Amino acid sequence: MTRLDRYIFRQLAVALLAVTFGLAALVWLTQSLRFIELVLDRGLSFFVFIKLTGLLLPSFFAVILPITTFVVALFVYVRLAADRELVVMRAAGLSQWRLARPALALAGLAMAICYVLNLWLVPASQAAFRAWQYEIRNQLAAILVQEGVFSSVGDDLTVYARYRDRDGTLRGILVHDAREKGAPVTILAEAGRITPGPNGPRVTLENGERQQVERVPPAANAPPGTPPTTRLNVLSFSENSVDLARTSRGAGEGGERYRNAQERSLSELLHPDPADHVPDRDLRRFVAEAHQRLASPLNALSFGLVALATALAGQFRRHGGGLRLFTGIVVVVALLAIGLMVGNLAARQTSMIPLIWVNAIAPGLIAAWVIAGMPGLPHILLRRPRPPAAGTA
Incomplete structure (x- = not known):
């Protein structure tokens, strides 16, 4: 790499770091607001909040890095053109590709970082984030039951203590337990204690009453079309226990948490374990997610x-350059x-998966063709009309 390449590359790298970290911090602030209520309701510390939301940063960087690569390359080369530095470099004999070499090196580095993020860091951080979030909502919440507050453990279990x-x-x-569909249970008890259990924390109740509403099918001799009736079963007990860790939503067989595509x-x-019993709809999503991880880093390049095609193909004059700049952004x-749109379509129909690769590769090929001077295009379309000579009609 020549001294001139290092000069341009240094400007690109510094700007890329500043813009990427700044934009990632902004996105992190907006997304972390969703978890403030979770932390406040559970009484967790600020350190837990920072560590929990920090696990989202790798996924933010994977999405932001191709965009910031475009912004930085476009900004730096437009500034070089506005300062007439590109004119001097071209006068020194540098070709379009020599001028583009620092930006291509930066884009290749960004692409390599995106591959590391997509293939290793993002799945690991997403798995740790969702596992910790699941534990907070379904297990730690049971330990942090607050007096005088209806504490929700998952979406189908509510605990209240005076x-x-x-x-x-x-x-x-x-205790209101709606984990058994169609047969919710309400338990009232004088006292209780939260104790550890084989599947997680549970509350041991003393001197209470268990109420459950059940549907009773119509009798055999009932007229056709008779709707079922409901019956309230009341059971008094001196001691009973309720498992607070087991929730119906988000858990698979054996109470294990179901992992989505981002965590795998x-x-x-590409080769899910048959023991997971993944439905066909999720299998299509898994395949689309795999191709998305392999293709999306190419967007950085x-x-x-x-950006190079926008900044190098032609000169940015005082009038007229803004249109080409606006075109590149659009x-x-x-x-x-x-x-x-293509990602959503590919998750529904696997026949749309090739469009993921077309969307990632085709823009780069077209831009490279423009930087090379659009070879193969008829010269009459590239040649600018000459002004008429003086004295001609």
Whole structure:
């Protein structure tokens, strides 16, 4: 790499670091607001909040890095053109590709970082984030039951305690358990304690009453079309226990948490374990996610080439250069929108998966063709009309 390449590359690298970390911090702030309520309701510390939301940063960087590569390359080369530095470099005999070499090196580095993020860091961080979030919502919440507050453990279990003694005994307990579909249970008890169990924390209740509404089918001699009736079963007990860790939503067989596509490695997406009993709809999503991880880092190189084609193909004059700059931005925004649409289509129909690769590779090839001077295009389209000579009609 020559001294001139290092000069341009240094400007690109510094700008890329500043813009990427700044934009990632902004996205992190907006996304972390969703978890403030979770932390406040569970009484967790600020350190847990930072560590929990910090696990989302690798996925943010994987999405942001191709975009910031385009922004930085376009900004730096437009500034070089506005300062007439590109004119001096061209006068020194540098070709378009020599001028583009620092930006291509930066785009290649960004692409390599995106591959590391997509193939290793993002699945690991997503798995750790969702496992910790699941534990907070379904297990730690049981330990942090607050007096006088209806505490939700998952989406189908609610625990209320009127107050708590100094020794940890809960008084005036209400438990509403809707984990069994169609047969919700409401338990009232005078006292109880939260104790560890084989599957997680559970509350042991004393001197209470268990109420359950059941559907009773019509009698055999009932007229056709008779709707079923409901019946309230009441059971008094001196001691009973309710498992607070087991929730119906988000758990698979044996109470294990079901992992989505973002948490799985590339091999698990392409060759899922038959023991997981993954439905066909999720299998299509897994395949689309695998191709998306392999193809999306190429956007860093393609977006970098689009920026170079915008900045190097022609001169930015005082009038007229803004249109080409606006065109480059519109092209990248359109590519991002098309990428989202293609990803959703590929998750539904595997026949759309090739469009993921077309969307990632085709813009870079077209931009490289523009940087090379559009070879193969008829010269009459490239040649500018000459002004008429003086004295001619």
